[in-house]
Amino acid sequence: MADTDRSACAISRVYRGTFIHSTHKSAVQILEDALLGVNTEGKIAFIGKGEELHKLTQTFGFSPAEVTQLTQNEFFMPGMVDTHIHASQYSYAGTALDLPLLQWLNTYTFPVESRFKDLEFANKIYTQIVKRTLRNGTTTACYFATIHTDASLLLGQIANDFGQRALVGKVCMDRNNAVKHYKEALQESQEETCRFIAELLHKKYPLVKPVVTPRFALSCTGALLRQLGAIAKNNNLHIQSHISETVEEVKLVKELFPESDSYTDVYHKHNLLTEKTLMAHGCYLSDEELDLFRETGASLSHCPGSNFSLCSGVLNVRNVLNHKVKLGLGTDVAGGYSASMLDAVRRTLDASKVLTIQDPEHDTLSFEEVFRLATLGGSQALSLEDQTGNFEVGKDFDALRVNVAAPGGPIDLIQFEEPKIMLEKFLNLGDDRNIVEVFVAGRKVVPFTEPAE
Numbered sequence: 376m377a378d379t380d381r382s383a384c385a386i387s388r389v390y391r392g393t394f395i396h397s398t399h400k401s402a403v404q405i406l407e408d409a410l411l412g413v414n415t416e417g418k419i420a421f422i423g424k425g426e427e428l429h430k431l432t433q434t435f436g437f438s439p440a441e442v443t444q445l446t447q448n449e450f451f452m453p454g455m456v457d458t459h460i461h462a463s464q465y466s467y468a469g470t471a472l473d474l475p476l477l478q479w480l481n482t483y484t485f486p487v488e489s490r491f492k493d494l495e496f497a498n499k500i501y502t503q504i505v506k507r508t509l510r511n512g513t514t515t516a517c518y519f520a521t522i523h524t525d526a527s528l529l530l531g532q533i534a535n536d537f538g539q540r541a542l543v544g545k546v547c548m549d550r551n552n553a554v555k556h557y558k559e560a561l562q563e564s565q566e567e568t569c570r571f572i573a574e575l576l577h578k579k580y581p582l583v584k585p586v587v588t589p590r591f592a593l594s595c596t597g598a599l600l601r602q603l604g605a606i607a608k609n610n611n612l613h614i615q616s617h618i619s620e621t622v623e624e625v626k627l628v629k630e631l632f633p634e635s636d637s638y639t640d641v642y643h644k645h646n647l648l649t650e651k652t653l654m655a656h657g658c659y660l661s662d663e664e665l666d667l668f669r670e671t672g673a674s675l676s677h678c679p680g681s682n683f684s685l686c687s688g689v690l691n692v693r694n695v696l697n698h699k700v701k702l703g704l705g706t707d708v709a710g711g712y713s714a715s716m717l718d719a720v721r722r723t724l725d726a727s728k729v730l731t732i733q734d735p736e737h738d739t740l741s742f743e744e745v746f747r748l749a750t751l752g753g754s755q756a757l758s759l760e761d762q763t764g765n766f767e768v769g770k771d772f773d774a775l776r777v778n779v780a781a782p783g784g785p786i787d788l789i790q791f792e793e794p795k796i797m798l799e800k801f802l803n804l805g806d807d808r809n810i811v812e813v814f815v816a817g818r819k820v821v822p823f824t825e826p827a828e
């Protein structure tokens with residue numbers, strides 16, 4: 376029997392073919408010869424079997440001629456969720472990966488981020504990253520911008536114009552000893568954060584929302600952390616930051632916040648761990664800290680590309696999942712050099728295999744599990760599961776139309792492949808040439824239609 380939502384909205388698109396997604400029960404559920412209908416609000420109105428076509432046409436009032444049939448080499452999968460990406464670092468992605476985190480921030484990152492005061496520069500880079508990630512199949516992105524309010528608002532506008540679902544954070548930092556001009560005063564950070572939130576919410580973008588963004592404990596005074604915790608609570612907003620990425624950082628946090636029991640406790644004491652909190656990295660979290668994540672409902676973003684590139688550490692994802700902590704994947708541009716979630720998928724598998732090399736007893740992640748982390752897992756980590764992450768009726772249609780035999784693409788097929796093999800090949804070998812269409816909330820966003828001037 377088809378799953379249906381017979382709300383009053385008319386049907387705008389119907390597809391027939393293979394759909395692959397994750398559910399709570401199975402990491403990979405394959406629906407062959409399925410029918411999926413999208414309503415005029417961009418939501419999934421029904422998902423059923425091909426043989427139910429006649430009944431569905433009657434219930435939903437569309438004609439069989441309106442159904443788009445996928446080819447044998449195509450399938451739909453949910454759009455991918457990048458739970459941690461620095462939009463402002465895209466200009467130097469693929470370079471400058473020769474230093475450990477704290478030196479890397481001082482040498483490369485802060486000088487580049489300080490340039491986003493210039494709105495022309497911001498416009499150029501932010502347009503590039505939004506287009507690149509959409510083309511790569513990222514339908515939802517959780518962005519760090521910079522300390523500049525107007526440039527951060529511009530990022531929100533660009534994501535909205537191109538149709539990406541996004542959380543956008545104006546970065547807050549009132550402590551930066553290395554690059555003196557790239558920091559805020561306490562009051563300025565608080566006031567500009569409030570202005571950013573008010574102005575972004577005022578735009579009423581349907582898919583773009585603000586996220587409270589203390590950079591990390593080392594760049595913020597306790598007073599700022601406390602104020603940001605209060606702002607997030609008063610406005611019921613998401614929170615994002617970094618945690619326990621490197622050994623050196625953990626040591627310095629301990630020195631800076633001696634009254635806290637752990638790095639996690641620093642954020643907890645300042646009311647920054649909530650069900651809408653997403654912390655990047657977490658390579659060195661103890662089991663007790665993971666328990667605190669679970670108790671507060673806070674999530675982790677696993678960013679193995681960056682963890683390898685900056686020689687930061689290797690997160691044990693299996694241990695995080697065993698602690699029932701929500702976890703998604705992040706590209707972490709530009710600590711991670713690739714803005715592709717397919718790369719995050721591959722690095723996640725590599726990181727898990729590194730742990731297995733070190734300990735053959737390690738329970739290596741399967742590609743099916745990692746597929747779930749890149750889609751449904753990300754939506755759960757961002758508390759957006761009611762809107763996106765898989766093909767459940769009532770959710771927004773955020774989807775990638777994948778063609779594993781796309782002309783000029785990187786995958787060679789010798790025969791028609793089983794859907795699960797098509798998925799595995801796409802995850803391991805595919806690229807943007809295989810992603811022939813991208814939809815966010817039912818709107819086709821790739822191929823691009825340039826927003827009106």
Ligand SMILES: O=c1[nH]c(=O)c2nc[nH]c2[nH]1
Pocket residue numbers: 461476480484590591617620681707710
């Ligand atoms: O990977 C990272 N990228 C950053 O920009 C950053 N800032 C604090 N900690 C960080 N880690």
